Amino acid sequence: MSNLVIIIVNIALSVILAVGLTPLWVWWERRIAGFIQDRSGPNRCNIGVFRLGGLIQSIADMLKLIFKEDFVPSHIKNKFFFAIAPVIVFFCSFLTFAVIPYADVFVYDGTSHTMQAIPNHLGIMWFIAFAGLSVYGIILGGYSSGNKYGLLGSIRASAQVISYEVAMGLAIISMIISYGSIHLTDMVNAQAGTYLGVIPMWGVFIQPIAAIIFIVCAFAETNRAPFDLAEGESEIVAGYHTEYSAMKFGLFQVGEYAAMSASSAIIVTLFFGGYQIPWMDTATIKANINYVILAILIVLPILVYLFTGWMKKNNKAIGNDKSREKETKILTVIFWALAIGISALLISFLTTGLGENGINIVTAALQIGTFLIKFFMMAFVFMWVRWTVLRFRYDQLQMLGWKILIPLALLNIVVTAIFVVVKGS
Known part of the structure; x- marks a missing residue:
């Protein structure tokens, strides 16, 4: 390297953190404002079946x-x-x-x-x-x-x-x-x-x-x-x-x-x-890296399960519009695929050693x-x-x-x- x-x-x-997150901040702020004011916030702008919870609206505003x-x-x-x-x-x-x-x-x-x-x-x-x-x-x-x-x-x-x-x-x-x-x-x-x-x-x-x-x-x-x-x-x-x-x-x-x-x-x-990381300085992480990886392997699928469940609960079909359910299914597959890929990589680290x-x-x-x-x-x-x-x-x-x-x-x-x-x- x-x-x-x-x-x-x-x-x-x-x-990315200073400038690239601007569309995300705009979307996040609108969603938070909507939640605090008891309204939906941006959630209709879409590209095909993808709304991404209203994030597409921020991209449209930027364009x-x-x-x-x-x-x-x-x-x-x-x-x-x-x-x-x-x-x-x-x-x-x-x-x-x-x-x-x-x-x-x-x-x-x-x-x-x-x-x-x-x-x-x-x-x-x-x-x-x-x-x-x-x-x-x-x-x-x-x-x-x-x-x-x-x-x-x-x-x-x-x-x-x-x-x-x-x-x-x-x-x-x-x-x-x-x-x-x-x-x-x-x-x-x-x-x-x-x-x-x-x-x-x-x-x-x-x-x-x-x-x-x-x-x-x-x-x-x-x-x-x-x-x-x-x-x-x-x-x-x-x-x-x-x-x-x-x-x-x-x-x-x-x-x-x-x-x-x-x-x-x-x-x-x-x-x-x-x-x-609280209670873990750099030397402690390096000395216990295998245990840290095991903890990630346990926590990661739980987080993905909770997040995809939340998406399914909050993106139900409205009338004849089934696009939200389709988007949820596609994103669920993507998130689980990423989680499985990361887990496989971490398991390979455990079995082969990191150096x-x-x-x-x-x-x-x-x-x-x-x-x-x-x-x-x-x-x-x-x-x-x-x-x-x-x-x-x-x-x-x-x-x-x-x-x-x-x-x-x-x-x-x-x-x-x-x-x-x-x-x-």
Whole structure:
């Protein structure tokens, strides 16, 4: 396995998780909103018998944005700023994902590889830098639109960024003091132990106050409800992107979901153990790899059985329309075929042996899977909060940032520093 293959895998994971999941996020958010509001959500758009629970609707919407006319109002004076603004938001949101570690340092043929799209030693500082830069795209977009609602959106974005960025940085300082490193892989590995042999040594248990502050600021970072002041549809039409259409508007939307993906990933990395499997660090997984594979062989068919049963229960025929039942049968066959193929591969590993490289590959795959499970769960929390919590008022966010979060973050730094010094002595 060459270095090029590992680099391609890292970059592909970053691109897929940051940008490629956008149609899935749109579909998932609509389904969650429908569930919370006691309605069906998108479930009719289809290609043949395939609806995929409404996912085809998101693909159709994406194609609509691609082929829609890119209309630029005549009153816009600075068309360069107008065009570059969504690109800034998109790239800054996308690049924040570049330093997220998906697994522990991967060793193949004696060569170590950092499992990041752009391996560097900036760590959390990279995330802060690009996350802060994305607001410039929002400000430019609203300012260059020549629209009073767009300008109001830009002003709100400016006020918002100075209200939460300071608190977010202070919360990160507490984590750096606790972990003793700015490198994200080191931070995740520091969360591998347990308290009293039971409680995982995750950042959320080490620094609960920093976790709350950072998560609240991360919601503001993504410009999602309850902190979507810059676009507040019920107040300023759509704020900074009122005048945008087609793929310019699409880039703003993709940038928002990329920011949500990056925030979910960094929260998992800092506070929920990242790629660490609870109660099993990298060395433990490698030492007990056969037992881990046996556990997967037991759990995998159970999960497939439960999921296919849920599909069958929720995709019954409606009147003479039998397409849903046909889709369920086809997908059931596909899922069971995948499960059987994976099980056969794992059984072959048990019978023939893995070797050192094989053990390292399986360990990395398990850690990537663990990271993805936590990542999707955190993304669900983002969507859950959006559809349950009301929008903060313009002044309430600033009061929250300056009078509550910043003093609390400063106090947390002092307490953390005292504890580290006393413990170290």
